[in-house]
Amino acid sequence: MRVPGDFFKTCRVDWTGTETARKEYIQRYFSHIHDDLVRVLTSSTHKFTPRAFYELPIRFRWSFRLGVTLIGDAVHVFTPFAGECVNAGMKDALILAQEIVRIRNEEKSLDEGLKDYEEEMFPRSIRVAVKKAKGKEGYFSGTGAKEFADRIKAHYDEVREK
Numbered sequence: 001m002r003v004p005g006d007f008f009k010t011c012r013v014d015w016t017g018t019e020t021a022r023k024e025y026i027q028r029y030f031s032h033i034h035d036d037l038v039r040v041l042t043s044s045t046h047k048f049t050p051r052a053f054y055e056l057p058i059r060f061r062w063s064f065r066l067g068v069t070l071i072g073d074a075v076h077v078f079t080p081f082a083g084e085c086v087n088a089g090m091k092d093a094l095i096l097a098q099e100i101v102r103i104r105n106e107e108k109s110l111d112e113g114l115k116d117y118e119e120e121m122f123p124r125s126i127r128v129a130v131k132k133a134k135g136k137e138g139y140f141s142g143t144g145a146k147e148f149a150d151r152i153k154a155h156y157d158e159v160r161e162k
Contacts, residue, residue, distance in 0.1 A: 001029065004088070005052070005054075007052070008050045008052065011028070011029075012028075013025050013050075015048075015050065018048045019048075019050050023042055025050070026038060026041055026042060028153040038124065040113075049144045050087045051124065053079045053080070054077055055077055055079050055132075056077070056078075058126060058129040058130060058133060059126055060108060061122050064111075064115055065113070066111055067111065067114070068114070069117060069118055071089060071093055072088070072089030072093070073085065073089060074160075075088075075092060075125060076088045076089065076128060076129075078133075079128060079132055081135030082128070082132040083137075084128045084131060084132065087128075088125065092117075092121055095120050097118050099114070099116055099117045100113065100142075138147065
């Protein structure tokens with residue numbers, strides 16, 4: 001669901017009782033889903049904790065600030081629908097480390113190194129954000145579950161053929 005940031009406070013669900021909250025939340029906001037899925041969700045005995053996903057706009061960029069930059073999850077505030085967060089963070093660390101070596105070798109100043117890192121990172125971040133947006137769109141589409149299952153099946157079929 002795409003809802004305001006304060007949704008879990010304003011949705012009128014009493015979150016204090018796990019079983020009651022789960023049933024009330026599902027009944028109020030997911031009454032349209034298949035009975036089998038409702039049964040799976042309501043039969044869980046684990047604590048029900050509402051969680052929100054946050055994301056920055058795809059082309060988000062900040063203005064350069066002297067002596068400061070960000071890497072990893074601090075930069076790539078994405079929803080988890082493409083499996084790229086750790087990869088993006090590791091690539092950030094690699095590129096920034098290469099820039100730090102150049103700074104340490106006095107090939108460039110701190111601010112030149114940070115600027116160069118950010119100039120490489122922002123376009124790469126956009127590519128990851130676009131991939132995640134497509135994944136999110138597919139995940140929540142009417143045929144998303146089938147498409148996902150078909151991709152998994154195709155992958156395993158390919159592995160078996162090797």
